[in-house]
Amino acid sequence: MTVVLFVQRVRPRVALVANARPTGRGTPTADRVTRELTHVFLQKKLLQKLVPGLMHVFIFWGFIVLLPTIAEAAVAILDKESSLPILGGASWFAFVSDIFASLVVVGVAMAFFIRKVLKPDRFRGSHMEEADRILLLILAIVVTLLLWNASRIALGIAEVPDWRPVTNLLSGLFGTGGGAEIAERVLVWAHLLVILGFLVILPGSKHLHIATAPANVWLAKDGPTGRLEPNRIDLEAPEEDIRFGVATQKDLSKKQMLDLFSCTECGRCQEACPAWATGKPLSPKLLIMDLRDRVVAEAAGEVELQPLVPNAVVDQVVWDCVTCGACVRECPVDIEHIDTIVDLRRNLVMAESRFPQEAAPMLRGVENQENPWGEPASARLDWAKDLDVRVLQEGDPAPEVLFWVGCAGAFDERAQKTTQSVARLLAAAGIDSAVLGPREKCTGDPARRMGHEYLFQMLAEQNVETLNGAGVTKIVASCAHCFNTLANEYPDYGGTYEVVHHTQLLSELIAAGRLQPRTGDGKITYHDACYLGRHNGEFDAPRDVIGSDIEEMPRNRERSFCCGAGGARMWMEEESPRINDTRFEEAAATGAETVATACPYCLVMLDDVAKGKGSDIRVVDVATLLAEQPRI
């Protein structure tokens, strides 16, 4: 009966996932196996927060260990003298299950302490009562189990009672007479009934994650999180065959659908989200919950099938995202919020042309002049006027390293300084390098993060043609966004190169003795760029280049807080309080005189605040810090 109910309730959800667009991510890879072990069994991402992590570890491992005891109870319903083969009489199992069952109780107590006493803000918007009910059910399952075992000890029918310290203690509650007999029967029935009740509630609750999370972790993206899945667009194909991102739930992929049913509403993403932290309506958690609720309601026929924006989430939520990846990194069940947000944007931009209008000049610029600012291609070398830089002409031999300058590096006056520094350092280290000059085009990153996949695709194809035609094998990029796109996304378009970020190359050159290490003084803090750090795992190279001690900000390395410019937010207006203001304050609070950056977006965003506040703090790229060394 319960099984029927469970199947009935879980089936629509299974169907939603099963019928969703294929992901092509099923095949086992080393990454998948490793993730399954670390994220699921070792609970690595949960333990990023120690106390809530331990809470979950207790409950999770408790239940893994207690699975056989469910069978034990089921058998005992029929025959109370029965026992499980192998495990039944094993003293070690008796001990382990006794301890783990107790730890579940501790876990539930911790959970209530966190929820009722600490009340972290990350739970804002989560279904608190539902969670309470589930926790109480868990408690009931384990308490009935413990008491049942205690009653069995009292009745003398339990095996290896000495190996059950907790239940042995509890057995004192029961006499040895008829009362204990009745208690034993009541408890075993209660235990099983609570478990069956739990099964019935499970499919409709966030606790479905116990079934979906392992699958979701399996289907997560291999490799750097900075890579977006291509949404190929062939304009010659019939329109109905072209997918323009995600409009309705019919366009969601299996992974995107499974994401919705994996969310535990823990709010770790919300807590890390720069948009939410600065008072914007976007919370990655609420986004997933709202999408889930809409998808379920539509599937149940309660509401009509409609575009998810604005019916599940409003437009602004979709545009607030800086694609910094903090949510994805925090998520214990590997939900990929960014991919879904970008897919929603793709539909708004390519199908509806509905987006913050101030971003239109960026799209026009990328489309017509191949850079977000609409500057003429002939100005791409303005930064190199006073430098001896080799410009790779068609037919020239390929350089050892191609220096990918990027649009910001070419046109923005502040970023130009970084570009010049990198060029000087490459020359000083004796690297055979060249730039593409006017032949370089925007990598397409801003268009892609904005949702204009087709524009990105065109630029990727054009740039790959140029790079392959020039025989380029190694690229150094001084923009974290260019770096990410070239390294992780161009392979999808036939461009596979060894791509390094300038801080990586510089730190190598220092280590190899080809550049003098920096020996500056003065207090420095370093701001991790999302697309170098969190999305691509490079935290040490820029720090190595800085050389001296760093006054770290509270949020650093993989937990760094975005500058506010990613996800094409560089070209959108932001209401106050702004993300860059918040980050700059954090940097200033370290007492540093210098904020070092490794990406032109971060440089511009943080420097804007410094200038706006009339602050004396200098915002500068690590390359410039190194190039300033008097010996170079």
Next chain:
Amino acid sequence: MNVVVLTKWVPEPEGTPTLGDDGLLVREGADGALDPGDEYGLEAALQLVEAAGDGEITLLTMGPEVAHAALQRGLAMGAHKGVRVTDDSLRGADSLVTARVLAAAIGRQEFDLVVGGVESTDGYTGTVSAAIAELLGLPSLTFARKLEAADGSLKIERQTAAGYDVVTSPLPALVTVTAGATEPRYPSLKGVMAAKSKPVETLSVSDLGLSSDEVAATQTVAEVSDAPPKQGGETIEADDTTATRIADLLEEAKVI
């Protein structure tokens, strides 16, 4: 409401166009686009037709093969069909020839309104629309910074040197639209795709019933020379003469 929108393909709207040996702008082979100045008018037309609930927008342009791109852009923004007049005899066409050709092309269909930009980004003559209105015998509302259609008439705010005038006219009429009037939409990719299957008619001068005399240019470039370099790029320290210096520059620029 049926609207004809005048459009032009211009070379290098954001960059520096090149001048050919004949003193005319090089169009073939140049990177070009729909004149940004025309997008304001097209946007206004789209809004008027959307508000009216029905009607068609016809884009009209005159120019060589490359000008097709301008029509495609306008069609992607939402116009319904395009007409391109092209003829070897039209190379170097002056404002009168342009007006005659466009007026003849407009006259081939039913319309309520003709919409144009204030002036083109490359030629910036700014008189073609007025000449078209005269040729078609239409009242014209020029330099509109705000448009409103109601009951078979159009009311606009007309930009003036001192402010604006409120001006009205019954339809059919011609209107030119300033940059301050609208925020042109960015076409969706679906729009770009749909544009490919929208009808575009190509007409020659003889299709329009114009004689070769009527399309003969009345201006030729006699001489092109370099202007004396501007007093540019100068940075001065402020002193008592600064205000005079700036005021001189304003006078030189003929704005005071």
Next chain:
Amino acid sequence: MKVWVWADVTPDGPAPSALELLTKARDLGDEVAAIALGPGAKASTVALGEHGAKTVYASDDEVFSKHLAQPTVHALAGLVEEHSPDLILFPASYDARDIAGRLQARTGSTLMANATDVLGPDKARTEILGGTKIVDVELKGPAPKLVLIRPQSFAADPSGGTAEVVEVKADVPDDLKKAERLERHEEEASGPRLEDAKVVVAGGRGLGGTDAFEQLEKLAAAIGNAAVGASRAAVDAGWVPYSFQIGQTGKTVKPEVYICAGISGALQHMVGMKGAKRIVAITKDPDAPILKIADLGVVGDLFKIVPALTEEIEKRRTGS
């Protein structure tokens, strides 16, 4: 040679452009006439005569201003047919551009816009490509040649003559009275829209607050046909609303002159104003990037320079 000048007139008198063009017309031909239609025409005839018009074809009839260009062109075309002028000079005003364009359609003659000089009955000069090239154009075809001339291409210089005033009949068919001017608004305070203004006065972070923007408003008002804008920094600081913002994520402006104060010239801002024909930058930072693209960069205290400039312009305007 008969050279005519179209005179924009208001009840306050002739526009300065009419006097400038008449001064030039005197050098070009012996039979110089002015056409002045609409309220204020008759009152303008004295000044027009003083600047060289021997004849002024005039009418004070309201029909010429109330119904925009069509009645005017009707009357003007009649005069052209009757008197066969060789050349008509027009100012590059909003009204005159419409009139010239329509007249061209009537006469089938050539029209040259944006002229900076008239070299003879059949030749005029213009500047193109941002003023880097001078082009001399030969004007062919039937008379009258029509030339629209940029303002202040010539200095007005009275020669002290008196004009014969010839009344122009205002018999305009109703068919030409469809367009109608309902209201006039002279926006001294708010001025033209940013995108349409001939001059843009913009302020940035260096202004330090809302009060300083009032200084810019005063300067814009003194210049006339000028609008006030701002950089993103000033908008972000909350000193002026977003509608003032010029730049990548704001408005794009292409005025004749762009005057900015307290703006360093971040790329985000520069892409919105680099199309300006002339750029004047006032900043206290000698390394500000804006100075690199400014035609005139001033390093100094904007709080002194802006009021001094406003005063200077007002002084020149009143001619004292």
